[in-house]
Amino acid sequence: MEKFDINILGCGSATPNPRHYTSSQVVDIRGKLFMIDCGEGTQIQMRHQRMAFARLNHILISHLHGDHCFGLLGIISSFGLLGRTAPLYVHAPSELWTILKPELDFYCRELEFEVVFQGFDPNVVHTIYEDRSLTIDTIPLRHRIPCAGFLLREKPVADHLDRQMADFYGVPTWDFARIKAGGDFTMPDGTIIPHSRLTKPAGPVRSYAYCCDTAWNPGMVEQINGVNLLYHDCTYSSEHSDRAELHYHSTAAQAARIASQANVGMLMLGHFSARYYDEEILKNEAGAIFPNTILAKEGLHVPVV
């Protein structure tokens, strides 16, 4: 199966602390790296996890709180010092450019690569990225300031040709594409060889939703329905649901209810408040509602399956 891994660089909230970096993760899809959020120290974490800077061409920023974007200037600057020439795409709420542009002009006048800023409005769904095998859509969330989640979804691929069977029935190479796309093959004697005998089914389409930071937000359930993996805001336990409400974050139970309503495959909890020394309390709270729940952790690699 093609690679589709989530790598956690930071999963704490608000300020870095001795146990957690602030928000950042890298999605590795078939060797292409997509960074989601970029808190302070993200480039340090990438180094520690020995990730190839050269394979990172897209950085997605969910919203403009510092714990999600204070590492951006540093990583761009380092790319420049390390001799990068390939363009770097930054997908973020449009307002970011009003400060990032002057910062780049001030600190990074000598970059030999282009920072391509692609702003979006976090309040509506946009397809911000698309290639042959993947789409990335924004997910409107409910936070203190406009904030987007991201839905990364593989595109359906054609079935794989069973080359041995194709050769056995004498399918000419120029007809392969049509067979893979769903066609049957008619032999010279009129016998029809069905598509299913000539191909092996492609793997299922996989998807990942990153929904952080957000208050209780059932409005997104339809959009993320059936994703294989959901990363959800879990800043608090239910004991602190008043704080969750006040700061537009979620409790573990709320994250689990969203996971349950959206029929996701697995729930990963993140964006932990520093008040929980042992985050098992959050996992237990969510697990009682949605059993297939794990805790994010710096250094964790989770394949999307």
Place this chain on the structure above:
Amino acid sequence: MEKFDINILGCGSATPNPRHYTSSQVVDIRGKLFMIDCGEGTQIQMRHQRMAFARLNHILISHLHGDHCFGLLGIISSFGLLGRTAPLYVHAPSELWTILKPELDFYCRELEFEVVFQGFDPNVVHTIYEDRSLTIDTIPLRHRIPCAGFLLREKPVADHLDRQMADFYGVPTWDFARIKAGGDFTMPDGTIIPHSRLTKPAGPVRSYAYCCDTAWNPGMVEQINGVNLLYHDCTYSSEHSDRAELHYHSTAAQAARIASQANVGMLMLGHFSARYYDEEILKNEAGAIFPNTILAKEGLHVPVV
């Protein structure tokens, strides 16, 4: 002896790497913390070293390269989230305010403390801080952009009164200040008790010079003459002296020659290029010229004696 310690938070150059954070250190003088430079991740390092954020009121920035100041916005933001109310003084080349002010306006609108920006011109000597026991002067350095070093020097203090001796000779308490300041005491019978019998000498005045980033800069030798500890740019070994010249940094040998010419007590090498996996080569090169040389390292605490 009163505390006067240097704590290294980062001593790498250019970009963070798995072995080094970028430049930052905290000078602890009698419980007051002064931060010198603030590369990305500095607040993370402070947390790891369990330093009290509340005792930090002054941040000194040497120059406006990202590896010396990209952590500033994050630490200010975190101070805000942690409920700081005391003013924070930022002493930096004046130009910094043209970007820091818009950054604070963008990201930190709700701070409940004042960021007091005190700009200076790195090309001339300024006294940027003074209290009853300490002065901090800038040191003009030779770098690609205007860059200052910092000279932290204790003020001479009065001798300590030897209370037992003072009582023995019947010195009245109202006369203590005069005696401590250097006076003798005349007894009722006319006998003169010399100052030296009534007091114990104060400890020697100590001083610390931070000279990073700089090319070979003998112009500063007079200003830093006799400091107890010198932290000096040591980006390269002599093998790469052409690169040192090109980028306005120093070699280990140059750092040692400055230490020798300035008759400093001890030399600490820092701002290492990532190319040296084993920095002993730098220590050996400097040590051959100036034996009392040590390597900076994250987590190192060096008392100034």
